[in-house]
Amino acid sequence: MLLHATQLLLGGLFLYLGAEWLVKGSSGLALAFGLRPLVVGLTVVAYGTSAPELTVSLAAVLEDRGAIALGNAVGSNVANLGLILGLTALICPPRVEGGLIWREIPVLVGTAAVVPLLLLDGVISRLEGALLCAASVGYTAWVIQSARRGAQGGAAAVARPSPPSPDERGAFAAAREMEIDAERAGAPGGRGKRRLALITAVGLGLLIFGGKVFVSGAVGVALGVGMSERLVGLTIVAVGTSLPELATSMIAAARGHSDIAVGNVVGSNIFNVLIILGAAALARPLAGSPAGMAVDLAALGGVTVFAAIAMRTERVxxxxxxxxxxAMYAAFLAALILAA
Structure with a gap:
């Protein structure tokens, strides 16, 4: 048991370091090759926050442990909204940008509703996984295009240079927070393309290795204490892969930038369904029944709807x-324990 717990901790550490180094290196490369900072913030940084969940889910499904991959995606989304967004609001109540309300929040609710629909036949097939991945590409393109239109509209409205749009401010701030986190994680500095490519490669290697070690430790802990793989995915793995987002959101809220945390959580939940579930099902179909996952799916739907309504009403x-x-997240954990 001690060995498996050590694997779990070391795997989590490698996932954290790998994600930070990967985002720093890949975003630096993207800027070096001429991509706009706005585009980098809305793509590389956004996808980078879901890198630990993606790595762990792929490692789990390739080891024929699809219950961990499915539980990781659902459990991470519940933890993001219940735990991370809840703590963020307690530290510094965030304002919610108008663009997030009309664009991201409907997609957030839609992706949560898609999960039980995909499981109606008991499996998320490779075709459905491919469709989810395609939807993530389309969604990202739509977000970038909407942000560009907002920036261009602001520029055309006045003769002098306009201030950055909310999307630009959010993307720049998120990218800056990621840069600070990468420095804290020990990622080396420098702007040369070769150096950035090396940082990216090391980050990717740490992610892959960390994902395998983390899954191995999680499975060992599950067998040692009599937990099911589904329960481990919903709790230990879900919280473990969400720790980088938790740390980023807490630091941002403590610095008075809690709006960054809101965008980070909402975007991560959308990508967790589209990318994590999509890529995992593409690698190997995921089995699961709505009846067997009633507590999980009810928690996902309940916390998503509540958070969406809370963010839309007064924009705070x-x-x-x-x-x-x-409290909803605590009730979810209690229900899982009682049902185990």
Missing amino acids: LRRAEGAALL
Whole structure:
């Protein structure tokens, strides 16, 4: 048991370091090859926050442990909204940008609703996985195009240079937070393309290795304490892969940038369904039944709808609503324990 717990901790550390180095190197390369900072912030940084979940889910499904991959995606989304967004609101109630309300939040609710629909026949097939991955590409293109239109509209409205749009401010701020986190994780500096390519490669290697070690440790812990793979995926693996987002969101909220945390959580939940579930099912079909996952799916739907309503009503997520999200997450964990 001690060996498996050590694997779990070391795997989590490698996932954290790998994600930070990968984002730093790949975003630096993208800028070096001429991509706009806005595009980098909305693509490389956004996808990078879901890198640990993606790596762990792929490692699990390739070892024929699809229950961990499915539980990881669903459990991470519940943890992102209940735990991370709840704590963020308690620390510093965030304002919610208008663009997030009309664009991302409907997609957030839609992706949560898609999960039980995909499982109606008991399996997420390779075709459905491919469709989810294609939807992520289309969604990313739509976000970039919407942000560009907003920036161009602001520039055309006045003769002097306009201030950055909310999308640009959010992307720049998120990219800056990621840069700070990468420095904290020990990623080396420098702007040369070869150096950035090496940082990217090392980050990717750490992610792949960390994912395998983390899954091995999680399975060992599950067998040691009598937990099912599904329960491990929903709890230990889900929280473990969400730790980088938790740390980033807490630091951003403590610095008064809690709006970054909102965008980070919402975007991560969307990508967790489209990319993580999509890529995992593409590698190997994922089995699961709505009846057997009733608690999981009810928690995912409930916390998503509550968070969406709370963010849309007054465009501020208040402390009382943050406390309610935390209570919902605690109730979810209690229900899992009682049902085990």
